[in-house]
Amino acid sequence: MCELKACGGMGFKNLKQFNLALLTKQGWGLQTDQNSLINKVLKAKYFPSYDFVEAKIGCNPSYTWRSIMAVQHVVKEVSELIDSSSTSWKASVIDILFLSHEAKMIKSIPLSSSAYSLAVSLSHTIDRGASLDVGLVRRFWKKIWSLPVPHKTRHFVWRACREALPTKTNLAQRKVVLDDTCEACGLMAESTGHVLWGCVKAQEAWSCSKLMVIIDWVDEEKVARMVTIAWALWFNRNEIRLGGARKTGKDVVRWATHYLEEYWAANESELSAPVVLERSVSWIPPRTNWFKIHVDGGVFASQKAAGLGVIIRDDRG
Numbered sequence: 001m002c003e004l005k006a007c008g009g010m011g012f013k014n015l016k017q018f019n020l021a022l023l024t025k026q027g028w029g030l031q032t033d034q035n036s037l038i039n040k041v042l043k044a045k046y047f048p049s050y051d052f053v054e055a056k057i058g059c060n061p062s063y064t065w066r067s068i069m070a071v072q073h074v075v076k077e078v079s080e081l082i083d084s085s086s087t088s089w090k091a092s093v094i095d096i097l098f099l100s101h102e103a104k105m106i107k108s109i110p111l112s113s114s115a116y117s118l119a120v121s122l123s124h125t126i127d128r129g130a131s132l133d134v135g136l137v138r139r140f141w142k143k144i145w146s147l148p149v150p151h152k153t154r155h156f157v158w159r160a161c162r163e164a165l166p167t168k169t170n171l172a173q174r175k176v177v178l179d180d181t182c183e184a185c186g187l188m189a190e191s192t193g194h195v196l197w198g199c200v201k202a203q204e205a206w207s208c209s210k211l212m213v214i215i216d217w218v219d220e221e222k223v224a225r226m227v228t229i230a231w232a233l234w235f236n237r238n239e240i241r242l243g244g245a246r247k248t249g250k251d252v253v254r255w256a257t258h259y260l261e262e263y264w265a266a267n268e269s270e271l272s273a274p275v276v277l278e279r280s281v282s283w284i285p286p287r288t289n290w291f292k293i294h295v296d297g298g299v300f301a302s303q304k305a306a307g308l309g310v311i312i313r314d315d316r317g
C-alpha cells in the first residue's frame with residue numbers, strides 16, 4: 001500500500017495545477033477583461049494606472065489580492081506569448097521557448113476559448129517540472145495520508161489524483177457511457193477537474209470557501225477543509241445521480257464544513273478521554289525504630305457497610 005501511495009505522483013500535478021489554474025483564470029481576467037466588477041475594484045485599489053502584470057503587491061494587501069498575485073508570473077508568461085493586437089499566438093516565440101510537442105499543443109489552443117482551459121493547459125506545461133521531483137511527490141502523499149480527515153476522504157483524494165473516479169469522461173473512455181457531458185451544467189465534459197474545480201457549482205463552492213489558493217501545504221487545517229469540500233462536491237454529484245437533492249455550491253461548503261468539524265469534535269473527545277497512567281510503586285522501608293502506617297477505607301453501599309484497613313510496618317517490613 002505504501003508503495004502504491006508513494007507512486008501517486010500524478011496527483012500533485014493535478015491538485016496543484018487545478019488550484020493554480022483557477023487562480024490564474026482570475027488573474028487572466030484582470031489582465032484581459034477590463035469591465036468585470038472584480039477588475040474595477042482591484043484595479044482601483046492596487047493598479048490604478050497600469051496593467052495587472054505590472055501591479056505590485058503593495059502594503060496591507062487583502063487575502064484575495066495576495067492569492068491572485070501569487071500567479072501573476074503565470075499570467076505574465078502567458079501574455080508574453082500572445083500578440084494582443086491580432087489576438088493570436090506569437091508562434092516564433094513559442095517555438096523557441098518550448099519543446100516541439102509542447103509548442104504544438106500550446107498553438108493548438110484556440111485563443112477564443114475560455115481563459116480557464118488556457119490557464120489549465122499552460123499551467124500544466126509550466127508546472128510540469130514540479131511533478132518530476134520525487135521527494136516533493138512523496139512529501140505530498142505523506143501529507144495527504146496524515147490529514148485530519150476521515151479515511152474515505154483521503155481515499156477519495158487518492159482516487160481523484162489517480163484519475164480513478166468514475167466520472168463520465170472516464171466512463172466514456174471505457175465505453176461504459178456514450179455521452180460524457182456534465183449533468184450539472186450541460187456545458188462541458190464531466191472530467192475530474194470539471195466536477196471538482198471547473199463546473200459552475202464547484203466554482204461557487206470554492207469562492208464561498210475562501211480557500212481558493214493553497215500555495216504551500218503547511219496549513220493542515222486548510223488542506224483538510226479543501227479536500228473535504230472536493231469530496232463533498234463529488235458526494236453530492238453521486239447523491240443527485242441516485243435521486244438525492246442538488247445542493248448549491250454554498251450548501252456544499254456549509255455541509256462539508258459541518259461534517260469535518262463534527263469529525264474533529266468526535267476525534268477530540270476520543271483523544272481527550274481520561275488516560276489512566278500505570279505507575280509501579282514499590283514499598284520503601286522506614287528507618288530503624290520507625291514505623292510506616294498505610295491506611296485505606298471503603299464504603300459498600302449495597303451491603304450498607306464500611307471497611308477500614310491499617311498496616312503498620314517497621315524497617316523489616
Ligand SMILES: [Zn+2]
Nearest residue numbers: 182184185199
Ligand atoms: Zn458542469
